[in-house]
Amino acid sequence: MTTEATARRRGPYGMEYARIEVPDLAASIEFLQYHVGLQLEQHDDEYAFLRADLEHHSIELVAAPQRTESWTTAVGFSVENDAVLDDLRERVTAAGHEVFELADRVKGLVQRGFAVRDPNGLIVELFTEFQEYAEPPLIELRPLDLVHPFLATDKYDETLAFYTKVLGFLESDHVGDVTVFLRSEDRYHHSLAIQRNNEFYVAHLCFMMKSFDHVMRGRARAQYKQIPIASDLVNHSASTSIAFYMHDTRHGPRYELCDRHRVFTPEEHETHRARRMAVDPRNIDVWRPAADDWARF
Template identity: 25%
Template sequence: MNAHLLTHLRHVDLAVPDYDKQLDFYSGIWGLTKTAEDSGISFLAAEGSPEQYVVRLRKADEKRLDLVSYGAASPADVDTLAERLLAGGVELITRPGQVATPGGGYGFRFFDVDGRTIEVSADVAVRQHRKVEERESIPVKLSHVVLNSPDLHKTRAWYERHLGFRLTDTLSHPKMGEAMHFMRISSQHHSMAIAQGPHTALHHISFEMRGIDEYMRGSGRLLRAGIRKLWGPGRHMAGDNTFTYFLDPHGNTVEYTTELEILDEDTWHPHVYDFSQPEVSDQWGTANPMNELIVKESFNDVDRGVFVAPPV
């Protein structure tokens, strides 16, 4: 297994046909701030985050996940990771070098085992950010990303072997078996989770709110605006975080959350939670019941970007 070279999740990049509608959603009611835009590509920041952007949108003929980006502590760590991936037979899209997106930095891209484009970078300039105030119901930062995989265990093993992710918890069902692995690269319960799905796709992107009041105010704002709610509000058992899931204009699931568990890595032992028990999915009992419709929406469309690097 690799040493712990990844530090945190930086951003998730989406490509969509109806770019203007998607940009209006994320820079409007969802609460992100557009910081740069250039001919069909835009960069959206969270006000409380030092990251230059947490979502990138790109106009494209087909909907796809362009890439998921992670941080490393130094250019030396970026080089070390690239060398280890090459030695492990991982296909690199680019070799380590200067990054041309806002904030610059030093990084490279490669395909994961399911064909997603992953980016790792260091030395990205810190964005001028601020403390999100009480009752201000906008995202503080990007919390985590969940990815659908047709082979849950193969994908978990790949991320453990090549990128140093650690298993935190697992969701299981008496009839379906193991269905989701929560994976971490820090003391945060998960930066990524892998869900068993029929095809490779984005499951959801999650955004951290300031606190429960701001999380509820944000959830209510979207409901009043008629944004389609998928599931919530509630509180998961794995991660102990709150959740309300909505659909963006292109059918990607996005989540408002808060209070995701910070754990002691020295003493942590992974749990297996039976999500046929209602309190596992929602400790509070306030969310609409998990059903086949929610699961189907979370599977998302087949990702058209598998083993195809995004053009930018």
């Protein structure tokens, strides 16, 4: 193990799920099954768990008929072991953040854990030993993993400090002083991204599909059902993934379906120096032809 890895206090391992309040639970279940390829598992009239692969669930939907649009209330990240979890709790407490219990439905799915609110009020649940299934869903067109959330925030500096200085995420790349990509211990180029904005919301959730062919089949389904494609066929300069984004505000934030996502080697993970890229659309999507081509994001 490198000196850097030995000395560094470790962060969360990787993203496991998002919790989303939706106005029509049945409609959102149908949307995620057809358009994202998730499999419905435990559910009743108040909630539903849907999974992508072996992990117990990737999305928890919560019935909120009082809403007209969805709202993401929490994200969950697994942690490698009890020692890291205890260290994270110590850092959260030392930084002056209140520690909460995990949501009741999550408590029975993990060994240990706790929750904390980020500077935007988003609940971050951290835990060990997230339950899993023996086999992935027997669905051909489905994601392999939930890779990251992308947060837009009017508290950019505070949010960046919370996730890096308190929780221990590592900086992978910056686009100006507007967007930062942060990685966790699963070594994806980013397991979290943050964008400077004039309000807070979870902008998108990224699901990695099995292949580019499956990305395009998902895109075709969105077109067939006339689901708005918010951003079409982006070739990401940072993560090297190719993706499109669809968005129906009733069912969650934008859902990104991507092919591939850069994974750092163990050495790169410890030694990578974050790039400071110019605020230019070509530094987000390498297929953009000019510096003023912002319109299609």
